[in-house]
Amino acid sequence: MDDTVGTECGVFAAVDFRKNSIFPYVYWGMRAQNHRGHQSHGFLTYDGKFNVHRGLDLIPKIKTKDIPNWLLRLPGHVGIGNVRYTTSGRLNEEALIKGIQPVTIETKKVKLAISFNGNIVNTVGLKKEICKTFSNFSYDCDAELICRKLAVELMQNQDLQSAVRTCIKEVEGAFSVSGITQEGELFAFKDPYGLRPLCTGCNAEGNICAFSSETVGLDINSFNHGFEIEPGEFVKAADGDLERKQIIATKRKALCAFEFAYFARPDSKLNGSYVYKVREEFGKNLGREYEDIVKNADVILSLPETSDDAAYGLHEETGLRWERGTRRHRYVTDRAFILLSHERHSTINRKINIVDHRISGRNLIIVDDSIVRGDTTRVVVKKMRKLGAKEVHLFITFPRIIGPCFYGIDMATYGELIGSTQTPQEIAQTIGADSVNFQSLEGFIKATGLKKEELCLGCVTGKYPTPLAQRLANWMRKKFEGGHKEIGRLYEIDVENISET
Numbered sequence: 458m459d460d461t462v463g464t465e466c467g468v469f470a471a472v473d474f475r476k477n478s479i480f481p482y483v484y485w486g487m488r489a490q491n492h493r494g495h496q497s498h499g500f501l502t503y504d505g506k507f508n509v510h511r512g513l514d515l516i517p518k519i520k521t522k523d524i525p526n527w528l529l530r531l532p533g534h535v536g537i538g539n540v541r542y543t544t545s546g547r548l549n550e551e552a553l554i555k556g557i558q559p560v561t562i563e564t565k566k567v568k569l570a571i572s573f574n575g576n577i578v579n580t581v582g583l584k585k586e587i588c589k590t591f592s593n594f595s596y597d598c599d600a601e602l603i604c605r606k607l608a609v610e611l612m613q614n615q616d617l618q619s620a621v622r623t624c625i626k627e628v629e630g631a632f633s634v635s636g637i638t639q640e641g642e643l644f645a646f647k648d649p650y651g652l653r654p655l656c657t658g659c660n661a662e663g664n665i666c667a668f669s670s671e672t673v674g675l676d677i678n679s680f681n682h683g684f685e686i687e688p689g690e691f692v693k694a695a696d697g698d699l700e701r702k703q704i705i706a707t708k709r710k711a712l713c714a715f716e717f718a719y720f721a722r723p724d725s726k727l728n729g730s731y732v733y734k735v736r737e738e739f740g741k742n743l744g745r746e747y748e749d750i751v752k753n754a755d756v757i758l759s760l761p762e763t764s765d766d767a768a769y770g771l772h773e774e775t776g777l778r779w780e781r782g783t784r785r786h787r788y789v790t791d792r793a794f795i796l797l798s799h800e801r802h803s804t805i806n807r808k809i810n811i812v813d814h815r816i817s818g819r820n821l822i823i824v825d826d827s828i829v830r831g832d833t834t835r836v837v838v839k840k841m842r843k844l845g846a847k848e849v850h851l852f853i854t855f856p857r858i859i860g861p862c863f864y865g866i867d868m869a870t871y872g873e874l875i876g877s878t879q880t881p882q883e884i885a886q887t888i889g890a891d892s893v894n895f896q897s898l899e900g901f902i903k904a905t906g907l908k909k910e911e912l913c914l915g916c917v918t919g920k921y922p923t924p925l926a927q928r929l930a931n932w933m934r935k936k937f938e939g940g941h942k943e944i945g946r947l948y949e950i951d952v953e954n955i956s957e958t
């Protein structure tokens with residue numbers, strides 16, 4: 458867990474074929490996924506026109522007395538929602554407001570609303586192309602790029618499916634998208650690698666169907682789990698059913714491995730497995746891989762909450778006692794990673810309380826999900842030492858992060874990643890721990906139940922699934938090693954025209 462690592466977005470969309478109000482389902486679907494983005498939220502419904510609510514921060518609680526007002530403002534039987542954490546676009550408040558999703562475009566010919574999760578790599582090239590049709594286009598977020606790109610294709614009289622196909626072919630990056638057309642059709646599609654999750658589900662009677670980034674968005678609505686949308690697949694909700702069409706041949710699947718370690722909720726299912734079960738397996742692996750350290754340890758602690766399941770797995774595997782010596786402040790609901798960089802170092806105290814009598818004089822194993830910049834981990838180790846810990850050993854479920862992410866996780870440059878230049882021993886020294894022990898890549902992959910070539914492991918192997926991202930990574934690595942400043946903002950890099958030499 459690192460204070461400043463954010464993901465791009467969460468998506469929920471639904472249609473009620475009986476034409477009843479859809480807003481309550483979209484609202485709850487998004488509430489269940491607020492962990493995927495805290496900076497802004499938005500809802501859009503369709504009743505012949507688009508009705509929109511957009512706001513900053515967490516999704517608000519709706520008081521009983523206010524429900525009629527919300528239903529009045531967001532009428533219609535089709536709806537999409539979004540929660541967002543900004544990894545693209547500018548970060549000032551005006552830009553944050555402009556970047557709130559769902560985004561819409563309304564011209565004489567085309568009306569479209571889009572909710573998006575991911576990150577686009579060839580932003581600059583796409584923007585240039587879109588400006589040929591929309592000369593006043595000012596880029597505020599990747600969702601707008603997708604929305605405008607689709608609009609450009611639709612304006613050339615392509616049908617929706619063909620427009621999406623062109624979009625999938627020409628946009629590089631991670632994108633799991635849901636949208637509504639001017640006729641009120643609900644649709645969804647994924648990039649050709651399926652980097653971000655997006656699944657489907659329906660109510661028991663089959664008259665409400667939904668798309669959701671995670672299955673928890675379906676669970677909260679008591680919907681059945683349907684299928685995970687395949688990479689390069691287009692799905693349309695029509696005539697009481699979901700129509701699927703593979704509209705582009707895909708080379709390989711590449712689901713983000715970090716979803717398993719950190720972002721997805723433990724009670725969500727990825728690839729058919731509960732994330733908490735996968736995390737338990739991570740803990741078991743760590744127990745097997747670092748037996749010698751376990752033998753001399755007194756107790757396992759975990760940093761709540763993404764590491765709790767791995768700590769339980771480690772305990773199960775080794776028999777070593779796991780104590781709940783760290784507690785989350787229950788009503789501090791912000792995940793610290795949404796805070797701005799100047800607040801980084803102080804956030805851990807606001808999130809977690811450490812129960813001190815469980816620490817003093819003991820050899821500790823602290824289970825954590827990842828080390829990105831190392832700031833938080835350093836603070837935790839320091840605190841443990843201050844509370845009298847004899848030895849502090851870190852067990853990290855995600856393999857060592859050595860490179861940036863170009864697909865929607867907020868790790869933009871080599872320079873900010875402690876693991877890009879330091880070995881585990883050096884990291885231990887830097888953060889003041891006795892040892893830092895990362896789960897092996899092989900163990901991690903096996904626990905997910907997927908094959909290596911079905912996961913994106915770019916940030917831990919340096920091998921990115923998409924060609925432009927690989928070119929960008931090579932270019933940035935050279936810059937970093939040459940002591941030059943890295944540009945971490947993809948919307949400023951003309952990726953198609955960089956030279957790797």
Ligand code: SF4
Nearest residue numbers: 713714862913915916
């Ligand atoms: S580079 Fe890392 S964080 Fe980014 S999508 Fe791939 S696995 Fe996930």
